[in-house]
Amino acid sequence: xxxxxxxxxxxxxxxxxxxxxxxxxxxxxxxxxxxxxxxxxxxxxxxxxxxxxxxxxxxxxxxxxxxxxxxxxxxxxxxxxxxxxxxxxxxxxxxxxxxxxxxxxx
Amino acid sequence: xxxxxxxxxxxxxxxxxxxxxxxxxxxxxxxxxxxxxxxxxxxxxxxxxxxxxxxxxxxxxxxxxxxxxxxxxxxxxxxxxxxxxxxxxxxxxxxxxxxxxxxxxxxxxxxxxxxxxxxxxxxxxx
Numbered sequence: 001x002x003x004x005x006x007x008x009x010x011x012x013x014x015x016x017x018x019x020x021x022x023x024x025x026x027x028x029x030x031x032x033x034x035x036x037x038x039x040x041x042x043x044x045x046x047x048x049x050x051x052x053x054x055x056x057x058x059x060x061x062x063x064x065x066x067x068x069x070x071x072x073x074x075x076x077x078x079x080x081x082x083x084x085x086x087x088x089x090x091x092x093x094x095x096x097x098x099x100x101x102x103x104x105x106x
Numbered sequence: 107x108x109x110x111x112x113x114x115x116x117x118x119x120x121x122x123x124x125x126x127x128x129x130x131x132x133x134x135x136x137x138x139x140x141x142x143x144x145x146x147x148x149x150x151x152x153x154x155x156x157x158x159x160x161x162x163x164x165x166x167x168x169x170x171x172x173x174x175x176x177x178x179x180x181x182x183x184x185x186x187x188x189x190x191x192x193x194x195x196x197x198x199x200x201x202x203x204x205x206x207x208x209x210x211x212x213x214x215x216x217x218x219x220x221x222x223x224x225x226x227x228x229x230x231x232x
Contacts (some may be wrong), residue, residue, distance in 0.1 A: 001168065030118055032210055036151075043201065043222040044151065049208065055220070062220035063136040091209055091217050094165050095141075 002027045004090055006098035013078050014106045020083055021101045022090035028068040034072045035064055038100075041086045047074065047086075053063045090092040108132035108221045112201045115226030118192055122230070126187040128202030128223055132190035139163075139213050140185040141180060144198035145225075152198075156205065158215035159201060163214050169195075192230045199225040 003026035013019050023033065033052035036044040039102050052069055061076045075082055080082035083105055088098040114126040120167060128140070140155040155176040156165045166178055170189075178185040202223040209217025 039150075039198075043221075043224060044219060045222075046206070046220055047202050049206065049218050089153075089218055090149075091215070093210075093215060094156070094167070095218070096151065097151040100150045 002029070002090055003087060003095070004096045004098040005089055006086075006101050008101060009099065010100075010102040010104070012104045012106045015078055015080060019075050019103065021086055021103075023057070023066075023071040023098050025069045025071075025090055028071050029090050031067050032069050032087045032090060033064075033066070034091065035062075036056040036087045036089065037084045038087065041089045043088065051075075065104055074075075075103075078103075078105070108204070110204065110221060110223035112200060112202050112223045112226040115200065117229045117231065118195055118232055120230055122192050123190045124192065124228060126189070126200055126202075126226060126228070128185045129189075129195060130183050130185075130204070132200075133204070133221075134184045134218070135178075136180055138207070139216065141203045141216060141219060142176065142185075142187045143201045144196075144228075145201070145204050146195075146198040148196075153216070154200070154228075155204065157185060158213050160213075165216060189228070194227075194230050197228060197230045199227050201225045202211045 035048040038044040052064045141156045157176045175188040203219035204221040205217045206220040
């Protein structure tokens with residue numbers, strides 16, 4: 001099975017900061033990676049798919065990059081409403097999720 | 107409006123069985139693969155199972171293989187998850203999720219998930 005490692009597991013940043021979350025896979029997956037946001041008590045919402053394609057309706061401050069085994073999710077200017085846990089998910093074969101990154105505001 | 111509504115969760119003893127249902131509306135049921143994803147309390151997301159539109163392709167996570175069975179009924183616009191031999195490790199909120207068609211091989215290999223239900227809680231406890 002593929003291993004999906006997200007880092008950091010949590011982070012605290014100030015409003016307006018640029019933050020980056022990393023997802024590393026144990027096998028090359030081309031660009032078959034999605035990112036989700038899950039706010040407390042809510043259902044996950046897809047932000048990005050195909051590593052860098054923004055889902056319709058998602059603010060442009062969110063961006064994704066990477067390929068094969070190393071991927072990043074970037075929030076260019078952190079907003080209070082971005083407080084959430086973020087997950088990456090591979091879909092080159094059966095899906096696997098990363099362990100999540102909890103984002104908080106300082 | 108796209109809606110996925112899960113039901114069937116509840117409290118069950120270890121070794122017991124439960125059948126979850128997910129009824130969809132707002133899109134053509136026969137056009138999309140469907141999935142079950144679970145989340146244990148305070149934990150991350152775990153994909154559980156997927157079924158293609160024709161039911162030809164069914165996939166299961168290793169953690170549930172041989173115990174869970176996924177099925178779908180187009181007459182009822184519903185997908186099901188039959189769960190047997192439940193253990194405390196199966197305690198989770200179970201979400202039904204729609205497959206996005208932009209996957210590796212659409213309607214064959216599970217993709218990412220663009221719509222989710224609100225989930226149904228399964229608690230396995232003696």
